[in-house]
Amino acid sequence: KAGVTQTPRYLIKTRGQQVTLSCSPISGHRSVSWYQQTPGQGLQFLFEYFSETQRNKGNFPGRFSGRQFSNSRSEMNVSTLELGDSALYLCASSLHRATDTQYFGPGTRLTVL
């Protein structure tokens, strides 16, 4: 079974721009979660989508948003990029319950200049 895929793998943007990251979950998985990883803050939960609905959200500003499509693929968007948004963005998928194991993709490394 194919794992979680994320595109693109690397992105370079400038301040003020916006960016969209994509995540395709493992086949059959209906829950997709997003995490941000930075050297200073570590791994932090952004949000989770299940059945096209945001089920949970972490403590991030409204510039961070996401959505999920009917095939469970998910996208996250960051508007008005700031230097501090430079990070590795990881997507994880799980079957459906909150406590199912999450399997991670390779991540998208975003650099904001």
Added chain:
Amino acid sequence: AQKVTQAQTEISVVEKEDVTLDCVYETRDTTYYLFWYKQPPSGELVFLIRRNSFDEQNEISGRYSWNFQKSTSSFNFTITASQVVDSAVYFCALSNQTGANNLFFGTGTRLTVIP
């Protein structure tokens, strides 16, 4: 509140040595789940183990073993006869059963195995 502490920031061992990575957690929930993930230089988080709060049995998988002790709120991870391929950052994580599907991660332990 949920919290995971990995006090060891970096550990270096010589190949074939055993190494234990510590994880201490805090939660008010009686039902919770603990995880270990490995993050090699490529960046992807690789799932290693999941344990629920009602199962305190230790687990062994090849060279890996896990010691879960609710009395001390610890979930330690031991690698026996370490290999260079074990070099990575290891994360301990906690989730609860509130319906919120998010993992609380520790800060990670960077393990370097020296050949």
